[in-house]
Amino acid sequence: MKQEKIVIIGAGIGGLGTACLLAKQGYEVVLIEKNEKLGGRANIFKEKDFIFDMGPSWYLMPDVFEHFFSLLGENIEDHLNLIKLSPSYRVFFPGDKDFPMIDIYSDLSKDLETFEKLEKGSAEKMKKYLKQSGEQYNLAKRQFMYRNYNSVFDFLQKDFMKEGLKMNPFQTMENYLNKWFKDDRLKKILEYTLVFLGSAPNKTPALYNMMNFIDFDMGVYYPEGGIYKIIEALEHIARKHGVKIHTNTPVEEIVVENKKAIGVRLEDGSIIESNYVISNADMHFTETKLLKEAKYRTFPQKYWDKAVMGPSAFILYLGLNGKVDTLTHHNLRFSVNWKENFKEVFDNPKFPEDPSYYVCCPTKTDKTIAPDGKDLLFVLVPVASGLEFTDEQRTEYRNKIIAMMKEDLNIPNLEEMIEYESMYAHQEFTKDYNAFQGTALGLSHTLKQTLLRPTNKSKKISNLLYVGAGTNPGIGMPICLISSELAYKRVVGIKHPRPLTSLDDV
């Protein structure tokens, strides 16, 4: 056992991942979670024999998960039964007479045929586009995603600039795609993945075109039993390596003496001492609430007043007494007023009039999460963070979305089929995860907040680190596991920018 003791605040996927890496390498790790269950936003609940994944549902970047498990000396297949979805997802274009519905297979022979039907000549362009997007993804993995940043000067190094400029950082995805394609439906399909990054096509740097390679080339997977199986696997590994886990234990304060964190204070006043504190709680909460003295804050409230927060989500969990024929596992309904919808989510916050929304029907793949003959739906509408609304307004919006689903997705008897239902939105994100403005995702991936994303090391307290969606590289489960690797590198003192080949890498 190493002499150093590490306290990790929060058992989201980033906190859990960091705990596993450090404990496997012999550190004494204490993981402290405010909620009853581990997993943070990747959580779960069961009602009336329906098992709902509460947050993430897209298992993307399987290479990153596999790499992470192999660092822990684990074979991912021993933990997860991964199913490749086919189709990967279905897109609904309401009102489009020619293409009311399109399936994307992550199988180029099929997808190029679809693209060619949407825009003549686009199949060839798409091949080139994806080749380039794949090269950028591999470059990002080799050079950028697994790199710890210290300051803006890191970006000014010659080698870094040369490689970085290949990633198209200074034009927006909207402009970039306009140069490649003309058909609006095709562009919408390629743009929508940016919502996963909490951003909009006119605000996101074109380097994220690599998301299209991830989706079209690598495919979309699903772990049998649900996304929460990932959390259970990590919890199992953490316990195996001796991580001490406390649940229902909110941390009240990061205790600092002479610019060093000496541990954390809990609600009952007790202090758990440590050599390092790593916070997986949202960065805003860590900085403005857990650090009591303003002089220790690297990102004080004035930083957050100007920050662009990723959207919140208006979520419906529905257990149905029957099956829905028109859906596949992942379903996206695209707004007719595409740009207006993004404005309502990012620029002029209000409940979208004609929203794009997402419906997950995991029972299309998995029989273990609902009783026989019944479908389970997770409905997510991206909405601006920071909105406030009453219970009546929520119910009104729920009615609107259900009415839209009946028509757009052709489920006329949806209302009558609902056997269980609940809602989740801003106030729940704030209550459950201390989320600033009720954001679902955290800091958006705008250009500025990609290049100058808060680094994972406090500038004021030498042994305080951050992990999770708020720091580098950013939002999404696999990305948070990369942030765990970055926190690990900080603790053990590894400086190179590449993915680790093993935990003994130097």
Ligand SMILES: Cc1cc2nc3c(=O)[nH]c(=O)nc-3n(C[C@H](O)[C@H](O)[C@H](O)COP(=O)(O)OP(=O)(O)OC[C@H]3O[C@@H](n4cnc5c(N)ncnc54)[C@H](O)[C@@H]3O)c2cc1C
């Ligand atoms: C609705 C939704 C859908 C999503 N869909 C996808 C998807 O399909 N695919 C994908 O890859 N990603 C998706 N994401 C994003 C992904 O879920 C997140 O980026 C990721 O789970 C965040 O992990 P994290 O490590 O930042 O920690 P979080 O999950 O944010 O967890 C932080 C933890 O800290 C705890 N905490 C906070 N304050 C304290 C305190 N004072 N003391 C102790 N503990 C504290 C919280 O309770 C929480 O458990 C989705 C997110 C949401 C919300």
